[in-house]
Amino acid sequence: MSGLSEVLARLDQCAATSLSELIEFASIPSVSAQPAHQADMERAAGWLMERFKRAGLQTVERWPTAGHAAVYAEYLGAGEDAPTLLVYGHYDVQPPDPLEKWHTPPFTPTVRGERIYGRGVSDDKGPLLLTVQVLDAYLSTLGRLPLNLKFLFEGEEEMGSAHLNELVAQNAGRLGADFVLSADGGMWSASVPSLTVSARGLAALELTLRGASKDLHSGRHGGSVHNPLHALASLIAGLHNESGRVTVPGFYDGVADLTPQQREGIRQLPFSDEAYLNQTGAPAVYGEVGYSTLERQWHRPTLEVNGLWGGYTGEGSKTVLPAEAHAKITCRLVPGQEPERIAQLLRTHLERRLPPGITLQIHSSDHGARAYRLPDDHPGAAVAREVLAELYGKPPLDVGMGGSIPVLETFQSVLGLDTVFFSFAVGDEDIHAPNEFFRVPRLYEGQKAWAQFWWKLGQQKLAERRPS
Template sequence: MSGLNDVLARLDERAEASLSELIEFASIPSVSAQPDHQPDMERAATWLAERLQRAGLKIVERWPTAGHTAVYAEDLDAGEDAPTLLVYGHYDVQPPDPLEKWHTPPFTPTVKGERLYGRGVSDDKGPLLLTVQVVDAYLSTLGKLPLNLKFLFEGEEEVGSAHLNELVAQNAGRLKADFVLSADGGMWSASVPSLTVSARGLAALELTVRGPAKDLHSGRHGGSVHNPLHALAALIAGLHDESGRVTVPGFYDGIAELTPQQRGGIQQLPFGDEAYLTQTGAPAVYGESGYSTLERQWHRPTLEVNGMWGGYTGEGTKTVLPSEAHAKMTCRLVPGQEPERIAALLRQHLEDNLPPGVTLEIHAGDHGARAYRLPEDHPGAVVAREVLAELYGKPPLDVGMGGSIPVLETFQSVLGLDTVFFSFAVGDEDIHAPNEFFRVPRLAEGQRAWAQFWWTLGEKTDE
């Protein structure tokens, strides 16, 4: 363990520098969804590639895609008998809208107490960067890694990892590994160590309801033709029943009921609806009846409208009966639900329930991912539990993840690899929302955990 202690000591020495690097990285507005930010995406990829090189990795490559560039690096000096991990993360971030709700500028990362505020600091630049800083500590102290490492950092996670499948398939040989260790994901709570063992899948649709060919005066024409806003509202209102269940026929087909173990595990968690409401500021919890809040978040599928718009939305009044109304929606899926089938069922349901007097156009969203479950006895899960138990002085809890990481599906289906989540982001850090933050102490905790994870996995194989 003396080797590992040197690495940890080096990480301690560099604690301040590590935070400065994260601030620098997160000040690049790498918003993958917005074409205007294309130069920033390139800047972020360059910054990351240079940091990997400075860490001592001799092979660092930029892998272009039809979309945004991925950054790849490797160090296979541990040799063929040592285990090989594929480390995954993403350097792109969500759009910062609504801008006016930020208390500090989203791309001027700002430390306040133990929190660093800025777009992408938690999702996923902090958790990603710390893995590179651990490599740096290993190579600058010991001159070598305790196992073989491959890094794949993509730039399209926030837009559904559109080209990653293709990229991974093309480079399947080089990406071979024992499993994927993901810097993306996030722990369930800052105070209780946890291991994420499931993630929900995703299916997305966008729809346009059309009425008159042009906007009409709502006084002259109101009552004559159907208002697309009314028709859209009726369509959306019809997607859930009064018990909060999705009404789309077949939506719940093939889903297993929660096991007594799953329900029991959740009941043991230190989770309370009241604290959750304080955290989110919502007036009440709400959702499918018969399930607790965490059961709904982790093990039940949902359908959420993410955006809805039409007509006059500016200042003052405009008495218009608009020509069009729009909505974007996504479903979160659980095992047993195929994204394509769910999207098709939803599409059929919307078409079957279209109110009279309007037409409907449906576009498939660019996302799509199956739900994921990590096997209980997976070697990566075993090591992760050990490391977290030592770091936090108590065994981690198995938790689910409401969100989706489409790459899970890619790694599973293209490379046949399981993914172990080992992110040090926390679920309450307002990712995808204004005032996203990352807990500064988690940078050091994450570094220590990753250093130990690699060390332990390397040792286990030596035995």
């Protein structure tokens, strides 16, 4: 029996234990956004540290931040000439609200059929945990790994990874690797293997419009002073034209159109607008004219209003002319766009269109991110495609991510590392929503795939992996 076969056999033997561990880990309500769960965050970090130690690692550390700590662990026994991977994931989860929508308690993970339900089982505790279980299988059977591994599991991803950039910069000397292999992310569907090769960037702003110094009686003052809600509605309505394009001057500067290859790749995907509408509950698709739904989601920049508020919104009527109106806006970006520049363009555009009698205050979020694309010839992508093709019997399709992951820019700008997504979560598993679930077979498929990835990469020579 070869070394890899022994590892895979060990994983099969421990299948029931692997699932039990996920149930135990997901029972910890590690909700990073809520201060009431501070102790639970510490408990989850401690649980991970103990699991690493049980797997056989000697170097396991809690890395504190100004918020929630990260967990770092390393195996460097393969030697300097062996490949080195930085494995990324996050142990924090989203709040479970609304609780009344859950069929079973969110932090009492429940297995029904081939699914395990619970907050965080898909995002990201299941995909994260299986990497540690594969590590354990290697060390318990072979006593070694074919490559060096560094694990960085943060506790603030669901809060925008607020302190990760600083943490990575402080520890850059210890985080050197050939590339990042991410347990976070997801696949296109349970039946179609895929490799995520791009993610859009992000620029976020919050607007505050002010008129009078206090709320006024709408009967006495309406029509005499400007209503901030009216001004805000006008500004928002003017941010897109009838073709769905953003009207901010300069917004599309530097944005390349899709290549024929990109369009053909999207056409090969098993996607239909009808199925998409059934999934979302929306009555019709909408967006920039001239592009398909997936082309807009993955390769075109967008501007969306995430929230509008002001005045009286309680029960009944209150005839108020509000002093303030507010909005939250996010722009999803593509290669060629810089978050700071887009935020400034939007600021300038809004200020120029501001009506008299209204003042505007704009707060730009610190959690912007550039768009990301994995190089087509990346050695990690080649290994991932080979592993997925062997596992599922067909080559994976390249897909994009409409959302943004700020950590991608952190790894690239601070460490100079590309990130290969290798998660076995699926996009329909209701992450961030009630009744989040993870397919139990994906736990075992992910274990096999990670074991094979490490084995295959470990057989490659350094010169073969690094471009000249």
